[in-house]
Amino acid sequence: MSDVPEKAVVIGASAGALEALSVILPQLPADVTPPVMIVVHVPPDKRSVLSELFQAKCRVAVLEAEDKEPIRSGTVYFAPPDYHLLVETNGLLSLSSDEPVLFSRPSIDVLFESAADAYGAGLTAVVLSGANQDGAQGLASVVEAGGTAIVQDPDTAFASAMPQAAVAMCPTALIMSLEEIATYLQKARSA
Amino acid sequence: MEMPGPEKVEDIEIRLLLEALYHQYHYDFRNYAMASVKRRLKQAREQLGFSTISALQEKVLHDPSMLPRLLGFLTVQVSEMFRDPSYFKAIREQVIPHLGTYPSLKVWVAGCSAGEELYSLVILFREEGLEERTLFYATDINQDALRMAEAGIYSLDRIQQFTENHRRSGGKSSLSDYYTAAYGHASFDKSLRQRVVFSDHSLVTDAVFAEMHLISCRNVMIYFDRPLQDRAIGLFKESLTRKGFLGLGAKENLRFSAHSSAFNDFVREEKIYQRCAT
Numbered sequence: 214m215s216d217v218p219e220k221a222v223v224i225g226a227s228a229g230a231l232e233a234l235s236v237i238l239p240q241l242p243a244d245v246t247p248p249v250m251i252v253v254h255v256p257p258d259k260r261s262v263l264s265e266l267f268q269a270k271c272r273v274a275v276l277e278a279e280d281k282e283p284i285r286s287g288t289v290y291f292a293p294p295d296y297h298l299l300v301e302t303n304g305l306l307s308l309s310s311d312e313p314v315l316f317s318r319p320s321i322d323v324l325f326e327s328a329a330d331a332y333g334a335g336l337t338a339v340v341l342s343g344a345n346q347d348g349a350q351g352l353a354s355v356v357e358a359g360g361t362a363i364v365q366d367p368d369t370a371f372a373s374a375m376p377q378a379a380v381a382m383c384p385t386a387l388i389m390s391l392e393e394i395a396t397y398l399q400k401a402r403s404a
Numbered sequence: 405m406e407m408p409g410p411e412k413v414e415d416i417e418i419r420l421l422l423e424a425l426y427h428q429y430h431y432d433f434r435n436y437a438m439a440s441v442k443r444r445l446k447q448a449r450e451q452l453g454f455s456t457i458s459a460l461q462e463k464v465l466h467d468p469s470m471l472p473r474l475l476g477f478l479t480v481q482v483s484e485m486f487r488d489p490s491y492f493k494a495i496r497e498q499v500i501p502h503l504g505t506y507p508s509l510k511v512w513v514a515g516c517s518a519g520e521e522l523y524s525l526v527i528l529f530r531e532e533g534l535e536e537r538t539l540f541y542a543t544d545i546n547q548d549a550l551r552m553a554e555a556g557i558y559s560l561d562r563i564q565q566f567t568e569n570h571r572r573s574g575g576k577s578s579l580s581d582y583y584t585a586a587y588g589h590a591s592f593d594k595s596l597r598q599r600v601v602f603s604d605h606s607l608v609t610d611a612v613f614a615e616m617h618l619i620s621c622r623n624v625m626i627y628f629d630r631p632l633q634d635r636a637i638g639l640f641k642e643s644l645t646r647k648g649f650l651g652l653g654a655k656e657n658l659r660f661s662a663h664s665s666a667f668n669d670f671v672r673e674e675k676i677y678q679r680c681a682t
Contacts, residue, residue: 280626280656281437281633293655296626299439305630307437308655310623311444312482327439 218286218403220247220335221300223328225321225351227254227343229371234267234341236391238289240399243272247337247403249289250278250298250306250328252319254343257295264291280308286403292319299327315347325351329358336360337401339394340386343375349382362386363394417457418445424461429471431545432608433478435632441478448477472548479546481517481623484562485579486524486569488654491622493574494674495525499649500532503617509538512616512643514607514636515624516542519553523582524570525620526596531576535599541614543605554602556592563590607636612643619644623653630660637663644679651676 226233230253241249255261261277267289268275276282278290278298283305292298296308297319307327314320325338325348338355340348342365356362364386367373380386389397418441425431433441445457452473454460464470486492503509511529513522522542529535544550558566567579583590605613607624619640625633640650641663650667652675658664667677 278655279659280653281630281660296655299437299443301437301439301629303629307439308626309440309443310482310626310653311440311480323443326443330439330442 218248218284218304219332220337220401220403221284221328221332222247222249222337222339222398222401223300223324223355224249224251224339224341225253225325225343225348225375226251226341227345227347227372227375229342230254232342232371233365233391235270237395237398238267238273238275239270240395241271241273241289242399244287245402246273246287246398247401248284248286249273249398250284250292250300250324251289252292252298252321252324254317254319254345254347255294257318261291261294278306278308280306282306292324294319297323299323300331301327302331315345317345317347321348322351326354329354329360332358332360334359337363337398339363339365339398340376340379341365341391342370342372344372345375346378348375349378352379352383352386356383356385363397364388365394366390414442414457417461418442421445421457421461421464424465425474428465429468430609431471431475431478432606435608435629436627437629440627444477444480448474451477475546476548479544479549481515481549483517483520483623484569485520485566486573486575487520487622488674489569489572491651491654491674491676492524492528492569493572494671494676495618495651496528496532496574498671499618499676500528500534502647502649503534504532506617507537509534509617510541510614511538512541512543512614512619514543514605514619514621514640516544516553516602517546517549518558519556520558520566521620521622522553522600523556523592523596524573526600527570527575527577527579527582528573530596538599540600541603541616542600543603545604545606545608547604550602550604554597556594556597557589558592560585560588560590607639608632612639614643615645616643616648617645618649618651620651622651623656625656626653633660634662637661641666641679646679646681648679649676650679
């Protein structure tokens with residue numbers, strides 16, 4: 214299992230996701246970046262263009278996650294529309310068609326909770342702009358498992374409800390601007 | 405990954421509960437993908453009112469009436485009729501012309517849950533003139549789901565979505581031809597079930613039971629771990645006639661399977677595979 218990354222990053226974003234991720238993802242260095250799993254709330258019936266859009270702008274590989282795909286460093290995985298994305302403890306990604314959580318599929322909480330379980334203190338979780346409550350519960354699980362919680366400063370977010378809910382649930386979370394989050398993640402390493 | 409350390413208590417409880425279900429009732433979830441199992445069992449624990457998974461285990465071991473309630477959580481599948489219309493369009497336009505060359509056909513909907521996909525295929529085969537020569541097998545491990553599939557009754561508020569999906573799949577009739585609406589429900593015509601065999605079958609523990617021309621198993625194997633996925637795919641391989649078809653969910657694939665060489669991509673973007681001729 215020596216090639217399985219020990220650390221990982223998870224990100225959740227909703228309204229304002231594109232703008233926020235456009236600041237963060239292009240700054241990630243290739244190869245050394247820990248795996249990054251991302252849930253963006255997208256409509257269920259559309260083919261998502263997120264992975265193609267960001268692949269063109271990023272040095273890291275950007276994929277739409279497939280079921281039982283091995284998690285690799287230097288790679289960003291987007292949850293596909295209409296599926297939950299989960300992290301298994303054996304270094305694989307899983308998808309699920311379970312019902313939406315807080316009206317969302319994919320759900321940020323589902324990703325964060327499973328990743329907290331798999332990576333424990335090795336996990337960094339980031340809640341970005343959004344107009345709902347998704348991610349707050351998941352972030353609490355990350356903190357409980359010893360991981361690092363980061364929330365986009367609600368005052369600077371396109372939609373502040375989601376970061377606000379996350380901060381309310383996790384008062385110890387680091388509050389950062391998008392640029393600070395980008396710099397922080399740029400320095401993250403996969404081992 | 406986290407350093408191997410002492411196993412969390414809840415992980416131990418979950419492992420023991422799955423063993424208990426297998427030994428007592430022969431339901432085998434031990435090779436399911438654990439992240440979802442864990443989520444579902446936590447939900448079951450909370451909603452069934454137990455303080456620990458161990459308490460739930462004790463109840464289910466000593467009170468068989470708890471089993472179906474627990475299975476409801478572990479095997480719940482949410483689907484729609486004609487979910488992913490482009491998949492059914494590809495079946496209609498690219499698979500049906502091949503199937504039409506056979507004098508008789510067998511179609512297996514593996515993990516049929518409440519029957520949405522089964523009815524979609526029966527309607528599609530009727531529209532394409534193949535229903536009368538086809539025998540459909542609809543299987544699931546959950547008896548309650550099988551009963552729902554056999555009843556073919558769905559909440560009316562889902563019908564608008566089903567109708568839109570059907571239209572986008574290239575439907576040649578109106579979905580309303582196939583159901584009668586009453587009291588907030590749509591009841592699908594029993595003629596759609598004339599050529600369907602509903603049966604209890606497990607992809608985990610059961611074997612091949614007929615030679616199939618088309619197997620549709622979508623968003624079922626995402627709940628399995630890789631070795632179990634391979635077992636199921638091996639079962640499909642053995643069940644399919646040469647040049648028979650296997651349809652998977654939009655985000656599933658055979659890339660990681662030991663049996664991948666037995667299949668060719670048939671409609672790659674819709675995850676429709678064809679069993680090799682040899």
